[in-house]
Amino acid sequence: MMRIARGGLPRHVLRVLLGLALLLSPARAQEDSKSQPFEATDPYTRGQRAGLDAAGYVSLGPFPWCEGFTTDEIAREIAVPILWVETEHFRIGSTLPSYKIASDRIEKKRLAEELAALERIFPTAKFPTAKLDPWLRLHLYARRIEKMHTEFSTAFSVSDADFDESGTNGPAIAPGPHLGMPLKFTVLLAERRSTLARLVRYVARRDSTDPMRERLVGGSLFFGISAEAVDSWGHESDSALHAQVAANVAMNLLVGFRGMSSPVPIWFEYGWSHVASRRVDERYTLYARGTLRDGADAWKWEGRVAGLVSNDFAPSWKDLASETKFEGLSGPDHLVAWSKAKWMLEVLGPRGMRTYLLAITDPLPRKDELDSVAYRRDRELSALAEIGGASIESLDLAWRAWAAKEPTKR
Amino acid sequence: MKPAKSRGTVPTAAPRSVASRELLDLRWNYPVHAIEKATGSEHGTGVEARREALPREKAIEVLAGNDPRPLLVLRECTVCNKTDDALLSSNGSNERTLVLARFFRCVKLPVDVVDPNHPFNALFPTNEAEHLFVALRDGSAKKPLESDTSRTELWSAMEATLAATYGIDAYKVTRLVLAGLDRVDECERKFTQLETRKGQLMETPNVDVAKVKSVDVDLETAKKDVAEARAAVTRLFQVEVKVPAAGAAR
Numbered sequence: 001m002m003r004i005a006r007g008g009l010p011r012h013v014l015r016v017l018l019g020l021a022l023l024l025s026p027a028r029a030q031e032d033s034k035s036q037p038f039e040a041t042d043p044y045t046r047g048q049r050a051g052l053d054a055a056g057y058v059s060l061g062p063f064p065w066c067e068g069f070t071t072d073e074i075a076r077e078i079a080v081p082i083l084w085v086e087t088e089h090f091r092i093g094s095t096l097p098s099y100k101i102a103s104d105r106i107e108k109k110r111l112a113e114e115l116a117a118l119e120r121i122f123p124t125a126k127f128p129t130a131k132l133d134p135w136l137r138l139h140l141y142a143r144r145i146e147k148m149h150t151e152f153s154t155a156f157s158v159s160d161a162d163f164d165e166s167g168t169n170g171p172a173i174a175p176g177p178h179l180g181m182p183l184k185f186t187v188l189l190a191e192r193r194s195t196l197a198r199l200v201r202y203v204a205r206r207d208s209t210d211p212m213r214e215r216l217v218g219g220s221l222f223f224g225i226s227a228e229a230v231d232s233w234g235h236e237s238d239s240a241l242h243a244q245v246a247a248n249v250a251m252n253l254l255v256g257f258r259g260m261s262s263p264v265p266i267w268f269e270y271g272w273s274h275v276a277s278r279r280v281d282e283r284y285t286l287y288a289r290g291t292l293r294d295g296a297d298a299w300k301w302e303g304r305v306a307g308l309v310s311n312d313f314a315p316s317w318k319d320l321a322s323e324t325k326f327e328g329l330s331g332p333d334h335l336v337a338w339s340k341a342k343w344m345l346e347v348l349g350p351r352g353m354r355t356y357l358l359a360i361t362d363p364l365p366r367k368d369e370l371d372s373v374a375y376r377r378d379r380e381l382s383a384l385a386e387i388g389g390a391s392i393e394s395l396d397l398a399w400r401a402w403a404a405k406e407p408t409k410r
Numbered sequence: 411m412k413p414a415k416s417r418g419t420v421p422t423a424a425p426r427s428v429a430s431r432e433l434l435d436l437r438w439n440y441p442v443h444a445i446e447k448a449t450g451s452e453h454g455t456g457v458e459a460r461r462e463a464l465p466r467e468k469a470i471e472v473l474a475g476n477d478p479r480p481l482l483v484l485r486e487c488t489v490c491n492k493t494d495d496a497l498l499s500s501n502g503s504n505e506r507t508l509v510l511a512r513f514f515r516c517v518k519l520p521v522d523v524v525d526p527n528h529p530f531n532a533l534f535p536t537n538e539a540e541h542l543f544v545a546l547r548d549g550s551a552k553k554p555l556e557s558d559t560s561r562t563e564l565w566s567a568m569e570a571t572l573a574a575t576y577g578i579d580a581y582k583v584t585r586l587v588l589a590g591l592d593r594v595d596e597c598e599r600k601f602t603q604l605e606t607r608k609g610q611l612m613e614t615p616n617v618d619v620a621k622v623k624s625v626d627v628d629l630e631t632a633k634k635d636v637a638e639a640r641a642a643v644t645r646l647f648q649v650e651v652k653v654p655a656a657g658a659a660r
Contacts, residue, residue: 076461077442079520194486194518197440207439293606307613313622331609 038081038134044122054121055139056146058086065091066183067218069203078198080191083138089149089178091220092142093199094189096227099132099238106281107239114140132238141189144242145249148276152179152253156357157350173258173358180259182219185252189245190226200224211244213252221256223248233286243277243284250276258361265360265380267320270334271341278338288338290331302406305339308332309400316396317384321377339406343399352387359383427598429636430591433643434508436497438484438518441473443529466532470549473517473530477547478651480575482514482568484542485534486521496541496557497564505591507561509584510568512647513576514544544571577652590643597639601632 042060045051052060061084062072071084071093083094101111111132118139119127132140153159161169163177174180190196193209200206204214204222211225225248230241251273255264270287277285283299285291292298308314314336323329329337345353360380364372381392388395426434443464464472473481484496497511498504523534534540540554544567551574553567569580608625611617 079522194438194440194520197438198442198520201440202442209438209440290605290609293609304613307615307617310615311612311617311619313612331605332612 038083042083042135042138043133044118044125044135044139051122055142056088057142058088060085063091065093065186066203066216066220066222069217074199074202077202078195080195082195083134085138085142086184087142087146090142090145090185090187092138092145092187092189094134094138094141095191095195096137096141096189097134097191099137101130101132102237104237104239106283107237110239110281114143118143137189137238141187141242141245144280145187145245148246148249149185149253151276151279152250155345155350155353156257157354158257158357174261176219176259179253179257180261181221181256182259183216184220185249185256186216186220186222187245187249188222188224189241190224191228193226193228196224196226196229211248213248213255215260219259221252221260223252235284235286239281240284240286243280244286246280247273247277247285247287254357257357258363261363262361263324263376265321265376266323266326267329267333267337268341268360270326270329271337271339274334274338275341275345285338288331288334289326289329291334292331300407300410301335301338302403302410305335305403306407308335309403314400314403317381317392318377321380322373324373339403340399343402347398347402348387355387356380356383426591427595427602429598429640430594433591433594433640433647434505434512436508436511436516438516439473439475440518441530443472461527461529463527463531464529466549469530469532470545473533474515474547477515479513479515480547480571481517481545481549482511482542483517483519483533483545485519485523485539487537487541488521496555499561502561505588506565506584507568509587510565510572510580513572513580513649514568515547544568546571546575575651576649578649583646583649587643587646590639590646594636594639594643597632597635601629601636604629604632 041047042051045055045057045060047060052058062070063084063086064070065074071082071091074093075082078095080095085092085094101108115127118136119125122139128136158173158179160177162173163175163180165172165175165177176182178184188196188199190199196212197207197209200208200212200214203216206212206214209226209229211229212223214222214224216222223245225241225244227236227241230236230244233240235241251269254269254272257264274285274288277287278301282301285299285301291301291304297303305314313332315333317340320333320337320340323333344356348356360376360383362379364375384395385392388398390398463469470481473483482497487496498507519530519534520528522528523530524537524539525531526535533543541557542555543552544555545552551571553571555564555567572578572580604625608622608629611622611625
């Protein structure tokens with residue numbers, strides 16, 4: 001079994017997040033903490049097929065969640081009101097209550113754009129101006145999470161057709177229809193830790209109140225998080241929660257690619273997740289252990305990476321590819337992993353990223369004496385050199401030159 | 411920006427370090443009984459597994475699992491649904507409660523436990539039932555408690571249960587743990603300062619590399635100090651039960 005299937009979030013990540021509660025800037029908004037029943041019928045789609053089709057939904061439930069468990073059964077066990085939506089690639093549950101839109105400029109701007117897009121989908125629905133109701137939050141997250149899938153597919157030039165086993169599009173990359181996984185990806189957005197804990201206990205027989213990623217029975221990659229946990233790290237805003245969802249869904253799409261055929265390089269897993277998280281909001285890259293700093297501009301990472309480069313403290317590709325555990329990634333490693341992932345996406349382009357992804361997820365040869373770590377490191381570096389058309393050392397130089405100029409582009 | 415309103419943060423007398431907060435972390439268990447009777451069920455077919463209340467003895471047995479610790483069982487309710495209010499105080503230090511709780515198997519049951527068909531209903535049969543109780547792991551020596559129970563009464567009930575289970579003077583152990591946490595805080599703060607300093611130096615263009623190396627040496631020492639301080643507190647929590655817990659619940 002792979003890393004993700006074993007442990008959810010590494011303990012060190014949680015330590016970082018606990019630390020943020022003590023050290024980071026305060027929250028920007030408050031959620032309505034009163035218990036409230038959810039409207040039985042979605043006021044936006046009105047539960048009608050036309051509304052669901054307009055939004056690109058398969059269903060608002062009930063539906064099977066993973067092998068052996070339906071949404072009805074889960075709802076009964078967690079014993080709190082929950083909303084469901086099945087999109088093209090995900091099954092999502094939400095117990096998030098209403099959210100009072102904060103005065104934060106960045107968040108307001110992003111929400112305004114997102115709501116404008118939703119208004120085009122649901123032209124006859126009434127949209128609140130100051131508050132997001134539970135159904136609206138579900139629709140927002142459904143779109144956000146589906147967008148992650150689109151971004152992944154675009155970045156790595158892959159599509160559902162690559163996993164079509166009918167033979168129409170040539171041989172499938174992997175047997176599972178969902179990027180190689182047998183079942184759709186699943187996401188739980190819980191208001192409270194206990195809801196997440198009960199769902200995880202019920203469907204995965206695991207004990208965790210912390211955000212976690214897990215392979216569920218039948219082959220669905222699951223991510224669950226509670227707003228209560230993010231609050232306890234000092235962040236009540238929707239932006240902070242959204243950024244954590246983006247980071248983890250991005251990781252699940254990457255790790256699940258090709259049916260979890262091989263462990264993904266840890267530096268790239270986190271580098272890619274930081275890219276995804278920072279596309280949402282650069283202020284909440286909460287999984288980057290050791291990057292926390294005082295100062296209003298600490299979240300502007302370009303300058304910090306440039307500093308590491310100028311002092312020759314930036315880890316090389318060989319250094320990063322040699323690391324296999326999250327605990328082994330230092331603050332500079334996280335900063336550089338993000339920067340190098342960003343460089344790869346920009347410079348190598350979708351075709352190059354597809355080749356890279358196929359190389360790092362190629363199933364490992366079954367040899368008892370195989371040094372899996374060395375094998376995976378060497379094949380990754382070879383693939384990078386081949387795609388970049390230069391030695392790995394030359395690619396390091398190219399990245400350094402690029403990273404040194406990045407702060408001026410902001 | 412306004413101060414953080416951290417709903418999930420437990421009030422303590424003084425801000426503790428990350429390591430201390432982790433050591434004080436209240437670790438709830440959220441039992442779901444359907445798992446225990448899932449074999450041969452028809453999950454996933456749209457047919458719901460039957461839900462029925464367990465006898466009290468069986469309910470206690472399921473909650474205790476293989477854990478030798480005594481039980482601290484809390485039910486959520488619609489009034490104090492958002493927090494651990496029935497156990498923790500919102501206007502005072504909870505450190506003593508949190509330290510004592512580490513010696514219990516802490517179980518939190520959902521709001522619908524008062525439903526007659528809920529598997530654990532025998533423990534909280536109606537809305538009139540207490541919100542919390544502590545008991546030996548077989549359910550005996552149960553001490554019902556409420557959210558408005560005084561701290562003194564709460565601690566007294568918890569300490570009596572711990573004395574019966576472990577044969578320890580829980581008050582004395584608590585004082586040792588809190589002193590240990592002070593040491594953890596001191597070491598952790600030093601480590602964090604050094605780590606931040608090192609990062610800042612590394613990211614400052616054209617820095618004197620010798621300065622980074624110097625911080626690195628101090629950082630290694632600080633890291634060892636943190637590990638030792640944490641281990642000392644962890645050892646205090648590692649207490650064996652006095653006698654093997656016996657038989658059925660009463």
